[in-house]
Amino acid sequence: MSIVLALDEGTTNAKAVAIDHTGAVLATASTPLSIANTAPGWTEQDATEIWDASRDVLARVLAQVDAADVVGIAISNQRESVVAWNPGTGEPVGPVLSWQDTRTAGRCADLAGHAATVRERTGLPLDPMFSAPKMAWLLEQAGEANVVGTVDSWLVWCLTGGAQHVIEAGNASRTLLMDLELLDWHPALLDVFGIELGALPAVVASNGDFGETACAGLPAGIPILAVMADSHAALRGHxxxxxxxxxxxxxxxxxxxxxxxxxxxxxxxxxxxxxxxxxxxxxxxxxxxxxxxxxxxxxxxxxxxxxxxxxxxxxxxxxxxxxxxxxxxxxxxxxxxxxxxxxxxxxxxxxxxxxxxxxxxxxxxxxxxxxxxxxxxxxxxxxxxxxxxxxxxxxxxxxxxxxxxxxxxxxxxxxxxxxxxxxxxxxxxxxxxxxxxxxxxxxxxxxxxxxxxxxxxxxxxxxxxxxxxx
The missing domain is CATH 3.30.420.40 (ATPase, nucleotide binding domain)
Structure with a gap:
């Protein structure tokens, strides 16, 4: 038997299932996540809570199956939400800015002259829902010594003990920074939002190299085989x-x-x-x-x-x-x-x-x-x-x-x-x-x-x- 531990880190809960090669669900676990509206238009979550909940549900489903049958981990995650952290300590700096957060609406309005370029290269409207303006806001608040990523980047970083700072390409396409034809960060878009390339994760394929587990609470060496944004994963599931x-x-x-x-x-x-x-x-x-x-x-x-x-x-x-x-x-x-x-x-x-x-x-x-x-x-x-x-x-x-x-x-x-x-x-x-x-x-x-x-x-x-x- 072959088993994949599949994690779905959503806005309101983290859920994991153990699914076998026939599609049968062998075990499930879920944990609710808190979300805070700290000011009008401000919607925040806690990066440490997200990581703890995700690790917890993975450990709980793993405990219900034979670990020898597990071939790897798959991650589906909420999109556009942004985390900033210190790469030396691995500690988050500031809150997670949720995809629902609109505090950067004014910043987007100030950049309206770039809207056509952003739309042409990324396929997305210049809107505060997407990640780049949130990334710029967090980096300004936290300082240049820190890095940013979407939730998949944060989870992979934590799972691999800081060995991997990467972002899955579908998640990257939701940031306003990735060119849809180049399938990578575009320098002109980084300039628009004032984000340094060194603060960003490397873009990898959805079934690319995400490393192996090297964190407390889970066995070492489980490969992370696939990562997808949740809506994209649902399309594939259909x-x-x-x-x-x-x-x-x-x-x-x-x-x-x-x-x-x-x-x-x-x-x-x-x-x-x-x-x-x-x-x-x-x-x-x-x-x-x-x-x-x-x-x-x-x-x-x-x-x-x-x-x-x-x-x-x-x-x-x-x-x-x-x-x-x-x-x-x-x-x-x-x-x-x-x-x-x-x-x-x-x-x-x-x-x-x-x-x-x-x-x-x-x-x-x-x-x-x-x-x-x-x-x-x-x-x-x-x-x-x-x-x-x-x-x-x-x-x-x-x-x-x-x-x-x-x-x-x-x-x-x-x-x-x-x-x-x-x-x-x-x-x-x-x-x-x-x-x-x-x-x-x-x-x-x-x-x-x-x-x-x-x-x-x-x-x-x-x-x-x-x-x-x-």
């Missing part, structure tokens, strides 16, 4: 990469991604990104939504219900939101609108509006945001056949049905919430000559809304979007 597969991952935020193979395809409002790099690049179109699961959590707190499942039960007591529209632009709007100054709104309220209608509006808001991105990806006249869905919120049949109704196509839910873990594990297994089977669908939600009603709902959403702009 069997994507080639044009045609569109997936939506429902987490704290949402990622809607369509593989384009080796073609660098561009669309207004969505990013062109490197999905992964093996012998050659696999590119994708993607749109990111800041508040999807987080929007459900926010509405739960607003209405005084315990959690998102309870919110779903409340929402299911009414047939629709009765005109209420929630736009959860709490940290601005992401793709395809890219407006960091947008504010959250709740509109369309009437005398008959009750808590259940507001709850329903929250689920509709997630579906409409995903539909905005999916529509922006399509060429003129192109239609979606289906969207493959994964992530924790897919457990809500209400949300998945709302998504199918708003999109006007089937939503195919994969039975595993952890498709990203399967995706990165498949890449790791390929390093040792094993082909892991793709994830299997568990249920399909066909659209139940007629075209006129769908158009009416989409028009109401677009009107509500206008009210978010300052």
């Amino acid at each position: 069997g994507g990469g080639a044009p045609g597969v569109v997936k939506a991952t429902y987490g704290t935020g949402s990622s809607v991604m369509q593989g384009t193979g080796d073609e660098l395809r561009r669309r207004d409002g969505v990013a062109t990104t490197l999905a992964w790099l093996e012998d050659g690049p696999v590119y994708a179109l993607e749109g990111n939504i800041r508040y999807s699961g987080a929007a459900l959590d926010w509405t739960s707190r607003l209405l005084g219900v315990p959690d998102a499942p309870a919110l779903g039960e409340l929402a299911a007591t009414v047939d629709d939101a009765q005109g209420a529209v929630l736009v959860p632009a709490f940290g601005g709007l992401g793709a395809p609108h890219w407006d960091p100054a947008a504010v959250g709104t709740l509109t369309g309220l009437g005398a008959a509006t009750g808590p259940a209608h507001v709850a329903r509006a929250a689920f509709d808001a997630v579906a409409h945001q995903v539909a905005d991105v999916a529509e922006a990806m399509l060429a003129d006249g192109e239609a979606l056949d289906a969207v493959r869905a994964d992530g924790g919120a897919t457990a809500s049949s209400l949300l998945m049905q709302s998504q199918a109704d708003v999109l006007g196509c089937d939503v195919i839910v994969v039975g595993e919430a952890d498709v990203a873990l399967r995706g990165v594990a498949s890449l790791a297994f390929s390093r040792v000559g094993i082909a892991l089977p793709p994830a299997s669908p568990s249920r399909v939600h066909p659209p139940a809304l007629d075209a006129d009603r769908r158009a009416q709902q989409r028009a109401g959403w677009r009107t509500a979007l206008d009210s978010t702009r300052r």
Whole structure:
């Protein structure tokens, strides 16, 4: 038997699974992670907590299997979040700046004259969600003697006892510093953000040389076989990469991604990104939504219900939101609108509006945001056949049905919430000559809304979007 220990370090928890060569999950472990909003627009995490939690869940799943069968480790990680640390001591200097953090919006506005160059070279809009402005901010605060990286860089550094300061190419493509054709840092982009090359990790392929474990708490010498950004790993887990597969991952935020193979395809409002790099690049179109699961959590707190499942039960007591529209632009709007100054709104309220209608509006808001991105990806006249869905919120049949109704196509839910873990594990297994089977669908939600009603709902959403702009 061959086993891969797959780690998914997300925004709100670290989870690990032991998965064998047939795709069977033999053991699981998870630990929640804290996140702090320390000022308006500031979202932070603790790098030491992230490392401790990640090491803990890996050790716990390893203890449940025969260590002799373990061929290596695979890592899937939250993207764009940034860590700075002292390379001499290995200690973090300052907080992790989350991908949700918008403190660098002013810095991005000051650099607006470079937006076209940044977009052309990186495929990304000049937006505070991405890593480079956060890196510059942290280095200014911490001093030039320190290094920076994304969360994958930090975890690999810690796992290898400081032997490797590297970044996986797909994660690097989310920094605003990597040229999509060169597949490496571009000097002109470093100049734009004022970042020295020596502070950055080296860019390596998704199945490249990440070294071996050399840290307390884990056996020495376990090879790190593969690293992927979480959304990219989910696309691979769905069997994507080639044009045609569109997936939506429902987490704290949402990622809607369509593989384009080796073609660098561009669309207004969505990013062109490197999905992964093996012998050659696999590119994708993607749109990111800041508040999807987080929007459900926010509405739960607003209405005084315990959690998102309870919110779903409340929402299911009414047939629709009765005109209420929630736009959860709490940290601005992401793709395809890219407006960091947008504010959250709740509109369309009437005398008959009750808590259940507001709850329903929250689920509709997630579906409409995903539909905005999916529509922006399509060429003129192109239609979606289906969207493959994964992530924790897919457990809500209400949300998945709302998504199918708003999109006007089937939503195919994969039975595993952890498709990203399967995706990165498949890449790791390929390093040792094993082909892991793709994830299997568990249920399909066909659209139940007629075209006129769908158009009416989409028009109401677009009107509500206008009210978010300052």
